[in-house]
Amino acid sequence: GCSAGGETGDDASGDSITIGTTDKVTTLDPAGSYDNGSLAVQTQVFPYLLNTDYQSTDVVPDLAESAEFTSPTEYTVKLPAGLKWANGNELTSSDVKFSFDRNIAIADPNGASSLLYNLDSVEAPDDTTVVFHLKAENDQVFPLILTSFPGAIVDDEVFAADELTPDADIVEANAFAGPYVITSYDFNNLVSFKANPDYKGLLPAAKTETVNLKYYAESSNLKLDVQEGNIDVAYRSLSATDIEDLKGNDNVNVVEGPGGEIRYIVFNFDTQPYGAKTPEADPAKALAVRQAVADLIDRQELSDQVYKGTYTPLYSYVPAGLAGAIEPLQELYGDGNGGPDADKAADRLAAAGVTTPVELNLQYSNDHYGPSSADEYALIKDQLESTGLFTVNLQTTEWVQYSEDRTADVYPAYQLGWFPDYSDADNYITPFFLIENFLSNHYVNQEVNDLIIEQASTLDPAARTALIEEIQQKVAADLSTVPYLQGAQVAVTGNDVTGADDTLDASFKFRYAALAKG
Amino acid sequence: MTSTTTPAAGAPPRSTRSTKTPGGGLGRYILVRALLIIPTIFILVTLVFVLMRTTGDPITAKLGGQVTADELQERIHAAGYDRPVIVQYLEYLGGIFTGNFGTTLNNRPVTEVLLTYGTATLELVFYSLIVAFLIGIPFGLVAAYFRDKGQDAVLRVFAILCYATPVFFAGLLLKLVFAVWLKVLPVAGRASTGAQIQMELLPNETGLYTIDAIMTGSPAVLGDVLAHAVLPSIALGLLTAGVFLRLVRTNVIGTLSTDYVDAARSRGVSEFRLVRKHAYRPALIPIITVIGLQIALLLGGAVLTETTFEWNGLGFQLSEYLQARDFVAVQGIVALLAVIVALTNFVVDIIAALIDPRVRY
Amino acid sequence: MSTVVDIKGLGISFSTDAGAVKAVDGVSLSVERGEVLAIVGESGSGKTVTAKAILGLLPETATASGAVILSNKAGTSTHDVVSIPKRELRGLRGTDVAMIFQEPSTALNPVYTVGWQIIEGLRAHTDISKKDARAKAIEILGRVGIPDPESRIDHYPHQFSGGQKQRVVIAMALVLDPGLIVADEPTTALDVTVQAEILDLLRRCRDEFGMGIVLITHNMGVVADLADRVAVMYQGKVVEEADAETLFASPQAEYTKALLAAVPYVGTGTASAVARVEARSADWLEQPPVVEASGLEIVYPGRFGRPGFRAVDGVDFVIRPGEVLGLVGESGSGKTTIGRAIAGLTKVSGGSLRVLDHEMNGIRERQFRPARSRLGFVFQDPASSFNPLLTIAECVAEPLIIDRRAENAAGARQRVDELLEAVQLPRAYGDRYPHELSGGQRQRASLARALALEPELLIADEPTSALDVSVQARVLELFAELQREFGFACLFISHDLAVVDILADRIAVMYRGQLVEEGTGAEVLGAPSDPYTQRLLASLPVPDPVAQAERREELRRLREAG
């Protein structure tokens, strides 16, 4: 409850926890969403074939009994017998087949069906067996995708096969089989969860019977409410100032876990200073410019001043916490210890024959990556300019325009952030450094391209990790992008709430089943 | 031999020559006024439609940072946002004519959105109007009564301060004082979780929390709901109260210098009664007219208030939908706002006609 | 007889933007019970201010000196209004002295019923019960001649006609039975026929209720009709005080003499009209008329598709070259509408109207524009017919520039100066702004502008109605002179028969959109055939107490007969 007046309010007995969030739901239907706010709810109520346990990065069977490649293009999953939906319907392989088929059939523009790019067809030979026929062989990423957006299994007796099912119908039909079911649903306002006694899966039984999820528009209100004890948990997103303030507050705990969110600067190889399409095109000078930027950025200052430690310096492409995370940029650039080095940058530019100051147009989005982007980039501009090596022309654009412009070669250098689709190093590399990539920044390195393709089908985990490290070393030398910050997951809980530290892990899923009170 | 310069003043009773029937006139007037709403809505929706298309599409807004440019194009194509605007426009109009206002991006019928959030805004506007009346009108009368004296100056500066303080700033200060320091009122939201769940369980929720709270039969729930309404209504209400105060003052002073007030004075009517009875009621007419306009402004001010106080209403939703480029939702909400404003103006005209016996159609 | 009010050495000053202004200076007057004291004088001479001072109704910016001793009706107590505290003043108002305002429509609160307003006054002074108060209100409404007072008491002011509203205002003044009534131009806003009725009512107030009345007016006819004694004010001072017959018979003060001389009488124009007719050439009747209307109809469109309002309904008349047609009629009868139609400002909706060889029914502005230089228009209100941001010279130069007879205002200056002198304004006045001229001067400048292009036709819409009698007399004189000189044809609109009579060759009488009578001044004013014209003539008070007493009798006979 949030009534300071208090009569009805704080009914939070040991059996009930209220969580506050600013993440919004798009829709409960897994086929129609590709965003964290929706996933946060879906994770609690829908079953997934595979998952990771608390504090682990290993993908293991969740709903499934077993899952393995039975041939290079066949991934076979076995279900236990006698599974049921919370509404009593049978949960069988036909539901699984239905879930994936409809996701691809609907191909909702807001959905994540594109992540199933490698899925050719799904087969359900009997009630407990599902066979996924894949296009590419030995796809090591496919099992990871089953843990994320398109991996949620839905009830084929409730959901429509060719269109999205409205939230109200889903809740009405109680078509859930996760650790929790939804008992009342007020869209983006208040959702009540109840533990699902029939849940059979990886996680231990839910520790709290009732969980309420309350939505906020303003993080300052979320902060005030958790501070005043009106809610038990605040998870995503509090401002850095708020978190710092709450750290000093005895009534609440600030719990931190590894974060999958990273921030980086993208260089457009065509239009950056000395880029391929500029009048004075010169790859060596262009590289020197990128390297000088990498030399000059003071990640620690950004982390301290702008984010008060809620984001930490990032010197690699794969963030810390995931297999394959190494820090090649720390040795290569700056003072070698993670700090900036102006002399090194100056030498580099001089050696390449670049006349200083270099004029750099730097673009950022003020509305997509949280409220601190402006401060972040003001500081970066200041860091680059204070050495006299750069003059930065800083510009911001509203997000939609930004998204269009960045792939249209309008911005020579610009801000991006990334939140992974699934928690694996692959998701921090493949989208970015293939020749055909999501950045469209004209970065071409055939060697890197081939290595990326190779790691995706390498069965041996150690060998694969080695490949991923090699890729990062090579990209770090080319500097297609300059990563600089990695987010932390921060949950603020009342003193009597436990379990938040269990669920803040590299799965980046906040699982309510871990939380307990009292 | 001065003549009156206004032809109407000395004109003979005209009813003999013009053939108006009072009853039919009013009905006709209402009809015409009602019909006038249609072009207004049509123009607004068209305007919004065109504007929104120039601001980009919802897919990019949502997935621009997550998928490749090619795939983005594919999705946009699949959703039909790359077709010519005129085609999309005709399609939308066609939908409206068949009574289909479309669904939002997250698959909710626009009508449902309007209902859920419209009620919230309605409640907020209603409460803040009460605050505005309670503060604006009495203080306006007092200011007029003490015109150009100290009391008047203080009240006028107060009115301007009400208007000059940005809602979000005022809201923040109110929250800090009453919710964080004094802890007598809730920080934000329309009700506490407990109360909200109790209301959620009602078989026929109205969405108007005050009414829902009454229906739960629990005084605690009602108290909780009312407590939550206090700060937002004050924050938004003060803004309007400032306008009302100024308006009441000006109009009352204006009417106090009319002949009929002088005439009443010459009959020995007391000064207090002159303000209360003679000046106040005629002065109310322009004020009521302005209320019609204030509704649009209140709805606008509501955006900031709703954000500041987590009041999940239309204004707040509208700004969210705007940022998500949810054309359909934005158009629906705008059309509703237009209807509300038009209806208010319409009702206001009728109320004004009731107060002012001269206005009869 | 006892004195109900005794004003001694009253002086009143106002603070204005232009500094202190003294409005009333050492005025001493007194009124006895059952006596009507008329205060006359030119506009701005302090009449209204004096009247308001009697009730202590002066605005906060005013400062008063001297004394206004007010007695109650019984004569048992006296108070000095100037020095009495505000609180007690309220007790006097309504019971000792009541006021009747000039504009009945603005003196009634539009949002309350007349009954409410009468009862409010009653209950402000006595402990009368609501029921009794209502009964008394109904009674008083009946006595001032409101028909069916039982139901009319619950009507709102706008549901009454102008004359009835003034009766209601008088009823409010009478209901508390005060000793003195102050009536500030009580009939100025009314038509002459209605005016006669209200004057009758006021006479009854004096005779039946025994009240003293202070009557403020600048209509000498009204004074002659009602007043027992007359005070003449000039520049804040009383320059002459005498009983009515003496004053009219042998005015003493210079100003009074000038004032009386300026008052127009019906019948003075006949001789000059005859002289003009004789001067005309023989083929005059054959010349094509400048304006010719037949079956002219003008309808103002109704709003929201409601039926339109027929302001002019089947009117026929002609104006020949060099002829002055006077158009009279009560307010709202359609006079202005006709004038505007001739000037192409209002659309003709039926019948035919030919102006300077153009058929106005269905004409376009573009087709008519060439004819505009042959037409002049003098507006009713000289103040508002000048663009306040242009100098007089620029305003007068406008027609010359538009007609391309001059490049700009400077180039037209020579001609403008001539014109200004033609209307007897010193040329230096050309450099003033309109608001820096007096009403009469503005009216003359307006004439100069209308005559700039030497038009064949002039339309003058009540050109003197906003002016003081004395000023009016001068403007009319000038007008007649210019007409002789320039020889234009003219439609002269007025509601004042006496004014029309001075100038017009022929007179047309309008009544509710129709032309009821037309003929030479001698015909229409000497032997009116239409009952409305007869009533109009009889209602017109003549500025001569003796003659007026006879006419009053005549009017009574006429009313009883009709």
Next chain:
Amino acid sequence: MTTDTAARPPKRLLRDRLPVVHQLRQSVGLQRGMLVTGLVLTALFVFIAIFAPLIAPYGFAQLRDLEGPFGSQQPPSSAHPFGTTVGGYDVLSRTIWGAQTAILVIVVAVLLSIFAGVFLGLVSGYFGGWLDRVLVVICDAIYAFPSLLLAIVMAIVISGGQSSLWGGVLAAAISITVVFIPQYFRVIRAETVRIKAEAFVESARVLGASNGRIMFRHVLRNATRTLPLIFTLNSSEAILTLAGLGFLGFGIEPTAGAEWGYDLNKALSDVSSGIWWTALYPGLAIVLVVLGITLVGESLNDLADPRLRGRRRVAQSAGVVAETSVVPGGTLTAGPGGLAGLEDGESFDEHGIEVRR
């Protein structure tokens, strides 16, 4: 006061014709107090805006000086009398520089909307007909749209890629312009319709003047009487709209210009963490400037309205009797209007200007 809008006390001196100076001289007592307060606040605002580069200790986007970075959210100290913001800017400097942005936005927005609104209102009111009807319906429709949201839409439409000071200022100003045009349109149209019916316009028509000549020579100048008042009211509204835009994240990029609404937005979460200095000063700046401008506007309104204007009391029997016969050999009157003859102007409230937010 319908008959004699023009009449003023004769022979006004130049100093009496200058808009604000005249009113200042005219005012008395508390009214003068309010006007003076407003003028002082406004003047201070303009002064600070113009001399911001000289007054402000640091640049608006300055994060460090010779002694190193300022640090974020530092409490007030001698180096930073108002403290520093979450982004590490000096609050005092940004508050001072903010005046410059605010004044730019006001000037651009109000100028643009005056020109567009006045022109449209004039044409629409003068010609009437279907164009008028369509424009009125459109403006009413825009009116029905919450102004802040309209500004947001416009900001999105306009700000494609623009975030430099001028880009930002223009985006904000144009958004505000779109919101204001209907207001000017309404006022000017109402005035035009009223003036069109005035005798002097009719007399120009009788003289055969062309539409253009009537519109610009006779109507326009008379219709703009109320503009100074709307100007002040809209200026304060522009500041609030700009602040609202900044608050919702559509403002001006902080390294391109200092903007109070933006800073306030950034400071909101500070306040709930006990950091008061980042919100207080920009908030106070907004409130004071709006207060100042509104005081000026309201005072001007009161002074223009004879019913609301206060006057000094005079000593008993002061002054001279009004000279009524001013003209040699001329008339006997000073004008028929009585009180109306002495007062200029009408109440603005009679012509449908609302104070809006």
